[in-house]
Amino acid sequence: MDKYSLVKRELIKEDYDGITQVNEKLEIAKMPLAIESIGFEKIKVEIISPQDKLETFKSSISKYKEQRDFLMCDVTSNLSVDLRFGTIGVREVLRFMFENRHLDIEPFIRQLIFRDFYAYLLFHIPELEQHNYKYSFNGIKDEKKFELFCKAKTGFPIVDAGVRQLIQTGNMHNRVRMVVASFFVKDLLLPWQWGEAFFAKYLLDYDKASNVLSWQWSAGTGVDPQPYFRVFNPYLQSKKFDKDGLYIKRYIPELKKVEAKYLHNEIYLLEHDIKGYPKPIVNHKAASKIAIEVFRT
Numbered sequence: 689m690d691k692y693s694l695v696k697r698e699l700i701k702e703d704y705d706g707i708t709q710v711n712e713k714l715e716i717a718k719m720p721l722a723i724e725s726i727g728f729e730k731i732k733v734e735i736i737s738p739q740d741k742l743e744t745f746k747s748s749i750s751k752y753k754e755q756r757d758f759l760m761c762d763v764t765s766n767l768s769v770d771l772r773f774g775t776i777g778v779r780e781v782l783r784f785m786f787e788n789r790h791l792d793i794e795p796f797i798r799q800l801i802f803r804d805f806y807a808y809l810l811f812h813i814p815e816l817e818q819h820n821y822k823y824s825f826n827g828i829k830d831e832k833k834f835e836l837f838c839k840a841k842t843g844f845p846i847v848d849a850g851v852r853q854l855i856q857t858g859n860m861h862n863r864v865r866m867v868v869a870s871f872f873v874k875d876l877l878l879p880w881q882w883g884e885a886f887f888a889k890y891l892l893d894y895d896k897a898s899n900v901l902s903w904q905w906s907a908g909t910g911v912d913p914q915p916y917f918r919v920f921n922p923y924l925q926s927k928k929f930d931k932d933g934l935y936i937k938r939y940i941p942e943l944k945k946v947e948a949k950y951l952h953n954e955i956y957l958l959e960h961d962i963k964g965y966p967k968p969i970v971n972h973k974a975a976s977k978i979a980i981e982v983f984r985t
Contacts, residue, residue, distance in 0.1 A: 738776035741766050742784050746791070753795040757863040759935035764862070765796065768893035771803070778804070806901040809911060817900055818881060820909035823916065825983055827879030827907075834878055836969055838886060843968035845936045845943060845951045846926035847871050852939040858892035863929055869906035870920035874979040875970050880907040908983065916983035919976040927952035940965065 723730060748763040755761040770776040778800055785793045810816055820826060840848040840855070850864035860868070865887075872883040880903040887903075888894050904910030908918065930936055933948035942964040943951060950956045957968055 736766075738767055738770040741770070742776075742781070746784075746788055749788070749791050749793060749796060753792060756795075757929050759861050759863065759930045768895075772893045772895050803895075803898055807895075807897040809901055810897040816904065816910070817896070820907075821904060821911050823909050823983060826909075827873065827882070828877045829882075830876070830878060833876045833969065834882055836966075837872065837876065837878070840940075841966050841969075842871070842876075843957060843966045844871060844875075844922050844972075845933075845940060845957075846922050846930065849936045849939040854887070854890045856939070858890055860887075860891070861935070863925070864935075865902070866906065867920050867922050867925045869903055870918075871922055873903075873907040874919045875922075875972055875975040877975075877979060877982065880904060880909065917980045919979060921972060921976075923952045923954050923972065 742765070745765045745767075751761070751763045755763045765781075767776060767781065771778060771781070781800065782797070785797060813821070836842055837847075837851065840851040842848055846864065847868050850860050850868045853864070854860040869880075869883060872878050873880050884899055884903040887899055888896075891899070901910055901912075905912045908916035926933075926936065931948065931952075933943070933946075933951045936951055937944050943962065946962060950960075954968065954972055958971065961967070
């Protein structure tokens with residue numbers, strides 16, 4: 689074989705090797721991206737099609753207005769994740785609702801309108817993502833209180849149960865979200881931005897506009913007419929919406945042997961030691977008075 693043929697053969701081999709390497713890189717690029725590599729953790733989630741959820745919701749929508757706040761009643765649509773990721777469109781949901789207008793659909797449609805309203809606000813006033821719309825007070829940065837909150841060790845059963853549900857499932861009941869957020873910004877006087885970031889880390893249905901503006905609503909700093917002096921009482925809320933403590937005990941097994949009536953009793957929780965569960969880190973009655981005064985001034 690002459691010298692020319694040998695050189696040509698080597699060049700062809702180099703080209704072939706180069707193409708092979710490129711193809712190998714392309715095949716690697718086609719491989720699914722591991723969610724762990726971008727900071728997420730895998731959890732098991734039951735997958736139900738949004739259309740099936742709508743059909744299920746149709747049978748309970750008549751109870752939505754009266755029972756949606758009760759923690760052990762599943763009368764919600766469960767469509768928040770689907771709406772967030774676009775596996776169903778809000779117009780499709782609306783069409784379905786109006787096809788069933790003989791049912792009491794107004795309370796649910798009002799929630800869809802709020803979702804769109806918050807998206808509109810954040811688009812036109814993007815600074816709301818980090819800054820209050822009204823009032824200059826922006827919380828007190830207390831790392832210790834924040835850590836106890838994140839670890840579900842506040843000593844407030846309904847709050848800790850909600851945080852545990854969020855961490856374990858990526859979800860939190862809507863009524864509990866309001867109670868938890870109010871506790872965070874009023875009882876603990878922590879910056880709402882910290883709470884918003886904590887929810888963003890775990891919520892499967894995380895939507896920036898809905899989350900940010902809902903936290904501003906809870907803090908009384910947003911565009912909604914939510915007064916700063918409105919403070920949710922976590923004990924009255926749990927007594928009204930989880931009277932038997934079933935939701936609380938589902939996520940806090942340490943409290944299974946405690947009578948339900950004591951789970952809604954601040955004095956009992958402050959004065960008694962419960963094995964494996966902390967005492968309340970603040971006195972709600974005193975903390976709410978301080979919060980109202982701070983916001984007022």
